[in-house]
Amino acid sequence: MLPIEWDRGPNGHVNHADVLAFVKSGLTATDPLEGASEGDVVAAIAKGAKVIEAEYHAPFLSHAPMEPQNATARVSADLVEIWAPTQNIEATLNLAAKAAGVDIGKVKVHPVMAGGGFGRRGGQLEYVPQAVELSMRMGKPVQVIWSREEDIRHDYYRPISSAKFKAAFDAQNNPIAWDTRIAGQSIMSTVNPEALKKGTDLGFLVCFTDNPYDVPNRRVDFGMRNTHVPVGYWRSVNHSQNGYFRECFVDEMAEAAGMDPYQFRRKLLANSPKQLACMDAAAKAAGWGRSLPQGVFQGIAQVDGYGSYVASVVEASVRPDGHPKVHRVVAAIDCGHVVNPDTVKAQTEGAVAWALSAALYGEITIKNGGVEQGNYHDYPMVKMAEMPVVEVVLVPSYDFWGGVGEPGAPPVTPALLNAMYKATGRRIRNLPIVKDSQPRSAD
Amino acid sequence: MITLTINEQKHEVEVDPSTPLLWVLRDKLAMTGTKFGCGIAQCGACTVHINGMAARACVTPVSMVTDAKITTIEGLSTDGSHPVQAAWVAHEVPQCGYCQPGMMMAAAALLTQKPNPTDADIDAAITNICRCGTYPRVRAAIHSIAKT
Numbered sequence: 235m236l237p238i239e240w241d242r243g244p245n246g247h248v249n250h251a252d253v254l255a256f257v258k259s260g261l262t263a264t265d266p267l268e269g270a271s272e273g274d275v276v277a278a279i280a281k282g283a284k285v286i287e288a289e290y291h292a293p294f295l296s297h298a299p300m301e302p303q304n305a306t307a308r309v310s311a312d313l314v315e316i317w318a319p320t321q322n323i324e325a326t327l328n329l330a331a332k333a334a335g336v337d338i339g340k341v342k343v344h345p346v347m348a349g350g351g352f353g354r355r356g357g358q359l360e361y362v363p364q365a366v367e368l369s370m371r372m373g374k375p376v377q378v379i380w381s382r383e384e385d386i387r388h389d390y391y392r393p394i395s396s397a398k399f400k401a402a403f404d405a406q407n408n409p410i411a412w413d414t415r416i417a418g419q420s421i422m423s424t425v426n427p428e429a430l431k432k433g434t435d436l437g438f439l440v441c442f443t444d445n446p447y448d449v450p451n452r453r454v455d456f457g458m459r460n461t462h463v464p465v466g467y468w469r470s471v472n473h474s475q476n477g478y479f480r481e482c483f484v485d486e487m488a489e490a491a492g493m494d495p496y497q498f499r500r501k502l503l504a505n506s507p508k509q510l511a512c513m514d515a516a517a518k519a520a521g522w523g524r525s526l527p528q529g530v531f532q533g534i535a536q537v538d539g540y541g542s543y544v545a546s547v548v549e550a551s552v553r554p555d556g557h558p559k560v561h562r563v564v565a566a567i568d569c570g571h572v573v574n575p576d577t578v579k580a581q582t583e584g585a586v587a588w589a590l591s592a593a594l595y596g597e598i599t600i601k602n603g604g605v606e607q608g609n610y611h612d613y614p615m616v617k618m619a620e621m622p623v624v625e626v627v628l629v630p631s632y633d634f635w636g637g638v639g640e641p642g643a644p645p646v647t648p649a650l651l652n653a654m655y656k657a658t659g660r661r662i663r664n665l666p667i668v669k670d671s672q673p674r675s676a677d
Numbered sequence: 678m679i680t681l682t683i684n685e686q687k688h689e690v691e692v693d694p695s696t697p698l699l700w701v702l703r704d705k706l707a708m709t710g711t712k713f714g715c716g717i718a719q720c721g722a723c724t725v726h727i728n729g730m731a732a733r734a735c736v737t738p739v740s741m742v743t744d745a746k747i748t749t750i751e752g753l754s755t756d757g758s759h760p761v762q763a764a765w766v767a768h769e770v771p772q773c774g775y776c777q778p779g780m781m782m783a784a785a786a787l788l789t790q791k792p793n794p795t796d797a798d799i800d801a802a803i804t805n806i807c808r809c810g811t812y813p814r815v816r817a818a819i820h821s822i823a824k825t
Contacts, residue, residue: 300714300722300775300808349712349775350808382715576769580814584772587810610719610806619800621812 245462245603253394253461253600260417260457261289261398267434267458269416270443273451278411282402286490288483289399290663292418292475294598295392295468296605296613301349302385307365308375309334314341318362319348321355326362333363334370352588353467357425358390383608390466391598393419395438397479399486401449407491409502411451414442416476421467423460434458441476441537441644446506447484447499463600469588470643473539477644478593478651478665481535485652486661495652496522496534508568508631509536513545515629516566520547530561533652537644542569542636544582546645548622552657556671560590560622560650565642567626570634578638579626585642586624591616593647597666679739683708684752694740699723701739702749710750710778714806721805724779725749731786731802750778753785761785764818772809780805784819793823 260266279285305318307330314334320326323343331338348355361378368376380388395418402411420435429435434456436443442454468474488498496517503510513536522532529551536545549562563586572578595614599606607613651662654671664670681688683706690705697716702708702725714722716735723734726748753759757766761781764770771777780803787794787802794802799816807815 298808300712300720300773300806302713347775348773350773352808379713382717580769580772580811583813584810587807587812609717610715611717615806615808616810616812617806618803618812618816621810621816624813 242603248603249601250599256461257394257417257459258396260459261396261415263457266415266455269439269454269456271453275411275413275451275453278451279400279402279413282410283405284403284490285400286486287400288486288663290397290479290482292395292665294394294463295592295596296386296389296598297352297354297468298386298613299350299352299354302380302382303361304379305362305365306377307369309366309369314366316362317344317346319346319355320359321351322357325357326359329359329362330366333366352469356467358466386608386613387605390424390464392468392474393421393465395475399483401487403490409449409487412449414454415457417457417459419460419465420458421465424464425466438472440472441480446509447502448505470640473537473644477537478647481537481648482651508543509538512536512543512566512568512629515627516545516547516564519566519625519627520564522547531653531656533649535645535648539644540637540640541634542567542638542641544641544645546649548649548653550650550653552654552674554674556673558654558667562623563646564625566629568629568631569636569638570630571632572628572630575628578628581638582626582642583624586646587616587621589643589646593650593665593667595666595668679743681747683747684749692739695738697735698737698739698742699734702734708749708751712775712778721783722776722779724782726782726786729789731783750782760822764822768814768818770811770814770818772811776805776807780815788822794819
């Protein structure tokens with residue numbers, strides 16, 4: 235056998251601690267990129283009778299769809315044919331044409347059913363040119379199937395990111411200022427570096443640039459920190475980190491104000507009728523504040539995105555080892571018009587599983603420049619035994635058309651963490667939960 | 678030459694005896710209903726029945742099952758009328774669908790052994806991964822069969 239000595243490339247020396255330190259340096263950068271600002275947040279914080287601060291972190295995540303990446307190519311003198319599960323037929327066509335060195339008129343793409351995509355099969359489809367090149371060299375049709383390990387180690391990951399918050403309250407416990415710094419890796423750094431030349435990536439600041447909570451002085455800015463790890467669109471994209479950051483910190487603000495987290499949100503959403511109606515529907519369906527079995531607690535969160543509004547109430551308990559058991563999730567969704575109610579329900583149910591797998595277990599880490607995890611044993615998923623009861627309430631307001639694939643996921647994680655806080659009195663501000671949870675003292 | 682009994686038919690295949698059953702089904706016999714997901718018995722997308730028991734074809738060397746009765750998703754019924762398949766349609770279980778042949782095979786094996794499974798039985802028997810998150814509907818579909 236030929237002895238193989240791998241060249242790990244220019245980033246072969248990079249380990250996860252380096253990545254973390256680099257990303258977190260964006261939290262204290264003195265030259266952040268501008269996001270959005272209203273009022274004078276610095277002056278208002280200086281005047282605050284009470285100021286709270288918190289720092290949150292979200293890891294890289296892999297898509298790990300059930301069907302590993304694959305493509306089949308048949309290249310002949312006058313036609314390049316591709317069979318591939320793809321979310322982006324145009325990109326498939328262009329990549330195949332480029333790999334074969336032919337005009338797109340000489341390429342035919344047969345899109346086949348995709349075994350999950352979740353953003354992985356969008357624009358980054360390098361298995362397509364692989365199949366084309368192999369077919370050209372071998373002079374016959376070639377099917378390329380990545381192993382699960384190749385799939386997890388060569389993904390375009392949900393970006394790593396961190397958040398640092400400061401909120402100030404007046405003497406009557408009204409929030410008067412909210413300052414947010416987001417640090418992390420812009421998706422544009424991988425998928426469209428040209429777009430970054432204009433300065434920033436405002437998409438990274440969703441949930442804050444469009445923050446519906448009425449606080450008079452607000453600011454969000456961005457310590458962009460682009461690592462060598464390729465990143466991409468992962469179901470619910472930047473709402474997945476920012477929804478978690480924001481809705482957990484809103485709970486911290488509610489506690490500082492001495493208010494119930496649901497009522498605190500209601501107060502700050504008085505001018506956001508869609509968010510308010512959706513959250514009221516979730517709270518009502520869940521029975522917010524109802525008497526629960528001993529050890530079971532409720533948490534709430536609401537995040538709008540992808541043109542839709544979703545609020546979730548999670549009922550969870552925490553085992554002695556610190557790991558949660560999620561008993562029930564009630565989600566209310568306003569996606570404007572509802573075409574097929576069952577599809578909206580199915581997507582919202584599925585989004586719960588998507589969010590829970592990430593919240594409980596999901597983390598991609600870097601060693602010697604590459605990804606450490608490789609399969610479902612070290613990148614685990616929620617299975618049947620951990621899946622809660624999910625109740626979906628449709629509250630369509632019928633004056634817009636919103637998405638339903640993504641928006642169900644973002645509120646789940648913060649609602650769970652907020653419920654866990656009630657159970658343990660300890661805030662988890664670092665995901666996955668399995669890493670940041672602690673055994674509970676005997677009680 | 679290895680002889681296999683799959684869906685009540687004999688098949689002769691020329692393969693290395695250590696080849697996983699999954700790849701014999703897919704690549705040699707063109708039975709592509711059984712899916713590849715992980716290759717290490719973690720996800721269950723490749724679940725088939727071996728002598729009626731759910732088993733993961735990706736880690737089953739074909740040499741181990743030469744005397745066995747193998748059933749794949751293609752053999753669950755000839756026309757999609759197996760109670761599990763009918764329940765899956767009624768509950769609109771699948772989303773992307775990739776894990777569902779394995780899910781259905783695991784559910785069918787469970788119902789053969791325990792015609793009225795409890796939630797705990799379902800939790801223990803259905804260890805397949807579904808990235809779309811169809812678990813609540815899988816559970817409801819299994820219970821609906823038990824009630825009939």
